[in-house]
């Protein structure tokens with residue numbers, strides 16, 4: 001179908017989208033002035049901005065023709081990231097380069113024109129279609145908004161697209177309610193494709209559909225991707241959907257990207273404890289499992305005041321012990337469980353012996369760590385919970401490198417030759433080794449990169 005497929009000014013495999021240090025904060029002030037930016041001319045209005053840091057310092061590329069899957073728990077910032085990338089939301093800071101142009105710096109007509117190249121499909125096919133409009137005009141609407149074709153041309157294109165997405169073009173005059181959920185999502189696909197985009201953000205497009213229909217819609221999306229030379233950012237919380245459709249997978253936690261790798265590498269060789277926990281939570285027998293107990297415990301912290309360092313650290317089952325101590329793994333694990341239990345006030349007794357037996361029976365730390373545990377037990381016996389919590393948090397959790405430094409590493413992949421980013425301090429040694437190997441390789445093959453200078 002000539003004339004329907006997208007332009008190809010970015011070569012296949014080169015970055016179509018480059019996101020750099022992107023941040024999106026929301027003003028969480030409720031009430032009349034919620035969301036408004038008031039300046040010093042309004043001194044009578046007391047304001048205590050408490051920003052929701054929905055997306056923080058996120059960087060990644062999407063290559064032309066690929067599907068990047070984006071996964072993470074509800075509320076981790078996936079939709080906000082998608083909307084900010086499409087510039088439906090203005091970034092708080094950072095850049096989004098689409099075909100080399102920074103969307104964060106344009107607005108008005110130039111931005112409107114760019115939007116033709118970037119479309120979005122939403123989760124709920126029911127509410128995203130106007131029930132008063134027939135599907136033909138629904139598909140034509142974006143073309144009209146962008147001044148594409150005349151009436152006849154738009155109708156012909158709409159019918160052609162309805163057929164391409166697996167619907168009967170004769171249904172052009174039907175209303176959305178006459179279609180099933182899967183069919184309605186196909187109408188949305190046709191509508192998104194109508195303006196000939198290069199890039200489509202799919203925000204949970206099959207989550208509202210029956211499992212049996214999901215695979216059919218995903219297969220159609222893959223066929224359309226090949227035919228129309230599309231690039232997808234595909235958001236889902238369901239890892240089996242992500243596995244079906246993605247070339248690479250990004251994992252988000254509390255506003256940040258914690259892992260990004262080729263699909264096989266991410267599923268077979270996950271490095272971040274959060275990714276490992278997500279994969280371990282998939283309810284199927286997993287031959288990769290080595291018996292790790294990586295079930296996610298504890299609540300997701302608030303994005304208004306996220307933890308320092310690694311944001312996952314407050315729930316991490318393998319938090320690194322502070323350098324000041326030399327506990328065995330079992331002792332450290334007990335200290336961590338104890339500290340978190342004190343934080344949750346998860347005790348039925350304040351009896352030191354009883355608590356010690358419960359948390360430290362198999363491995364009791366000695367030295368400075370032991371002294372601190374004793375001191376905390378003393379506070380608990382005196383029902384000074386706040387003091388016990390403060391002492392343990394400051395001495396152990398907050399002294400970990402996981403709390404004091406933000407992790408960002410690249411390790412050598414075990415599967416394929418793509419890049420594997422992981423935001424976990426536990427991968428630091430592997431990242432240093434990978435970096436050294438890459439440098440050695442560059443010295444041994446000085447012309448491999450094509451632009452190595454004599455003084456490199």
Ligand SMILES: Nc1ncnc2c1ncn2[C@@H]1O[C@H](COP(=O)(O)OP(=O)(O)OP(=O)(O)O)[C@@H](O)[C@H]1O
Pocket residue numbers: 026027028052053054072073074075076077078079080081237303
């Ligand atoms: N307009 C807004 N004003 C204030 N906070 C917001 C706004 N939109 C989103 N948030 C907050 O930003 C965080 C990220 O929300 P977002 O919807 O992007 O997450 P998500 O991963 O897409 O979740 P879900 O899968 O449930 O859609 C949440 O804490 C949410 O409450």
